[in-house]
Amino acid sequence: MTDPFDMEMPPRVEIGVLGWLKNNLFSPWYNALLTVVSLAFVIFVVRAILRWAFFSARWEVVTTNLKVFMIGRYPAAEAWRVIASLAIVVVLAGLSWAFRKAKDRPIRRWLVLAWIVSFPVIGILLRGFGEDNPFMPRVSAEVWSGLLLTLVLAIVGIAASFPIGVLMALGRRSRLPVIKILCTIYIETIRGVPLISVLFMSQLMLPLFLPPHIRLATVMRALVGITLFSAAYTAENVRGGMAAVPRGQYEAAQAVGLNKALMMILIVLPQALRNVIPAIVGQFTALFKDTTLVVIVGLLELLGIGKAVTGQRQFIGLHQEVYFFVAVLFFICCFLMSYGSRRLEKALGVGER
Amino acid sequence: MRKSGPDSGRVPFWRDIRVLRVLAQFVFLIAVVALILWAISNYSQRGLIFSYSFLHKEASFDLAEGIEFKPTDTYARAFLVGVVNTIRVAVIGIVLATILGLFTGIARLSRNWLVSKIARVYIEIIRNTPLLVQLFFLYFAVILKLPKLSEAVVLPGPAFLSNRGIVAPWPRLTPVFRLWWPFLLLALVAAVVLIIIRRRTRARLGRPGIGAVWVLACLILIPLAGWLIVPGNPLWLDVPELIQKAGGVFKVEGGVILSSEFTALLVGLVIYTGAYIAEVVRAGLQSVAKGQTEAARAQGFTNGQIVRLIVLPQALRVIIPPLISQYLNLTKNSSLAIAIGFLDLYAVSQTMLNQSGRVVEVFFMIMGSYLAISLTISLIMNIVNKRMQIVER
Numbered sequence: 001m002t003d004p005f006d007m008e009m010p011p012r013v014e015i016g017v018l019g020w021l022k023n024n025l026f027s028p029w030y031n032a033l034l035t036v037v038s039l040a041f042v043i044f045v046v047r048a049i050l051r052w053a054f055f056s057a058r059w060e061v062v063t064t065n066l067k068v069f070m071i072g073r074y075p076a077a078e079a080w081r082v083i084a085s086l087a088i089v090v091v092l093a094g095l096s097w098a099f100r101k102a103k104d105r106p107i108r109r110w111l112v113l114a115w116i117v118s119f120p121v122i123g124i125l126l127r128g129f130g131e132d133n134p135f136m137p138r139v140s141a142e143v144w145s146g147l148l149l150t151l152v153l154a155i156v157g158i159a160a161s162f163p164i165g166v167l168m169a170l171g172r173r174s175r176l177p178v179i180k181i182l183c184t185i186y187i188e189t190i191r192g193v194p195l196i197s198v199l200f201m202s203q204l205m206l207p208l209f210l211p212p213h214i215r216l217a218t219v220m221r222a223l224v225g226i227t228l229f230s231a232a233y234t235a236e237n238v239r240g241g242m243a244a245v246p247r248g249q250y251e252a253a254q255a256v257g258l259n260k261a262l263m264m265i266l267i268v269l270p271q272a273l274r275n276v277i278p279a280i281v282g283q284f285t286a287l288f289k290d291t292t293l294v295v296i297v298g299l300l301e302l303l304g305i306g307k308a309v310t311g312q313r314q315f316i317g318l319h320q321e322v323y324f325f326v327a328v329l330f331f332i333c334c335f336l337m338s339y340g341s342r343r344l345e346k347a348l349g350v351g352e353r
Numbered sequence: 354m355r356k357s358g359p360d361s362g363r364v365p366f367w368r369d370i371r372v373l374r375v376l377a378q379f380v381f382l383i384a385v386v387a388l389i390l391w392a393i394s395n396y397s398q399r400g401l402i403f404s405y406s407f408l409h410k411e412a413s414f415d416l417a418e419g420i421e422f423k424p425t426d427t428y429a430r431a432f433l434v435g436v437v438n439t440i441r442v443a444v445i446g447i448v449l450a451t452i453l454g455l456f457t458g459i460a461r462l463s464r465n466w467l468v469s470k471i472a473r474v475y476i477e478i479i480r481n482t483p484l485l486v487q488l489f490f491l492y493f494a495v496i497l498k499l500p501k502l503s504e505a506v507v508l509p510g511p512a513f514l515s516n517r518g519i520v521a522p523w524p525r526l527t528p529v530f531r532l533w534w535p536f537l538l539l540a541l542v543a544a545v546v547l548i549i550i551r552r553r554t555r556a557r558l559g560r561p562g563i564g565a566v567w568v569l570a571c572l573i574l575i576p577l578a579g580w581l582i583v584p585g586n587p588l589w590l591d592v593p594e595l596i597q598k599a600g601g602v603f604k605v606e607g608g609v610i611l612s613s614e615f616t617a618l619l620v621g622l623v624i625y626t627g628a629y630i631a632e633v634v635r636a637g638l639q640s641v642a643k644g645q646t647e648a649a650r651a652q653g654f655t656n657g658q659i660v661r662l663i664v665l666p667q668a669l670r671v672i673i674p675p676l677i678s679q680y681l682n683l684t685k686n687s688s689l690a691i692a693i694g695f696l697d698l699y700a701v702s703q704t705m706l707n708q709s710g711r712v713v714e715v716f717f718m719i720m721g722s723y724l725a726i727s728l729t730i731s732l733i734m735n736i737v738n739k740r741m742q743i744v745e746r
Binding site for chain 2: 024025027031034035038039041042176177178179182189192193194195196197200201204205208209210211212285289290292293295296303306307310319320323324326327330331334335338
């Protein structure tokens, strides 16, 4: 314990670079030791990585295959359709960002409408029309691959799971026991098993339980699995958001004479969904990472393409370069998304009431 | 809502909330049942039957990992091998990931700027890349790129590190162990009795009568005494040896063998989950108000006492619930084993399926096993959680 008489001494001023160093790196002796050891560790690791990256790595495996990583087996002549889809998304995102604070209701409404319309438009753009349509020939979903497939799986997965998830959340909070129990069983079962087993179900079991004339492409079946899986997690997120709506809101809604359905649609859900946005972005990031699992059921998303590239004859055995590149791509996307989610959380003021 | 009373009789039944409720549930139930029946009818139209009789048949495939298995064993036994492998990787993974996460979480809060930044970089990199990419990298780009067995890296022990995995020394039991284990039991019982006595005296007097040192001494000294009394050694250290057989083939004999697949999966899961646990630990430690530490210091607690008596009990309350879900995630993520060829429950099921063609049966076995394992983990952890909550208040 400090001697009370020490208090009489003037406090030592510790500013400047040396003061910072002393305070943050070398203050008691063991901290100095820790700093030296970690510094040695950092230098060792960074040096090894830089040496590998600049001297021994053969990056031509990535540079020659860059297009393969992005769109995989999508026909090269039709690549403009992918670029056009990307352009639509970028333009819409830019507009939404520009008008994010606009008080102008109509513009925001048009934007929401544009987003909703963009989904089928992009779908048609990517898929095309008939087999021998001169303008946009059909590109079967079976050949969608690379980063394109990763994005399609993640975006469609989260979008399709959202309405199901909201319904499930409502069901789980319902006062009708049968509905509540069935929804709870669904949510808890899905959350208790790994995604790969749900994909297994959608790949192998689903076709057996459908009438013989319905044939789903592998990509569609994977989407069904991802959606069913993601819906359970969306439901839990939405349920959390609904629980955070103050009781007074429910009571006030009842007091002004709204019935149950109107109360949910007009009062509770708008507030609940606003609470949930950051959680949904987080879930989207997780889903984006989880789409890699479709490689196990034989689809060629980004990681699957990477695996295929390491099998090319001229690049055999270049696993380090390929998987490093794939990891960096994922890292950039996920890091930006989690950064955005944190910004969003602040902007929406979630948890600040 | 309408009250039951004299005028409730006048409400037509299609507007009576009680009738509507029952009706809504009934319709919902019928819809679900109809969907299931429709699916089952499609299934049986294909001439498929649902039966588990294949489980007793000969599997006729080999499994290279886990408890003993030969191709003449049954499918049921093959599945058991997978379940045991999953549990093995999950349990070891949970223990190691907790240790790694604890250290990283504390490092993240360290006043040492460099240490805290290293922890942060590790956490951000791991959390923002998919686990499967990490596993692929670990397995294909690191472990399979290690030298061949004949040029294995020899670590002190000796342990051999090669592209076939790790071979390390391992203690094994000798026949004398029969005489020694009663001492282990005795030590355990004595330690438990001492702990109970300590608790009681603390409850009565406010301070433990017997020092914690005695519990430790009990646990060490009694087995040690037993070791000296028993003739011969109850354990022996199985040290691996690199042997060149005739024809220039290298082989390692003895020791415990961790296959390259097991090593990749275990290390991958531990590094991945460790990063998440670190964030859980950090959040828990930060949730304890600073005033708590300051108040404790003002009352003259030592730093160790502050951590043990003030910070940890309050932090654990926040840490344990998300920790449970991290443990569950680790267990579920172990199913990625199939991508790198480790024979866990999912990978074995896939092989069973390819051999027998029993899709639905195997699917229910997979789901059931994961649900059972998940439930067991949450049950154990919920008991721990409850105890923590009581201790804290």
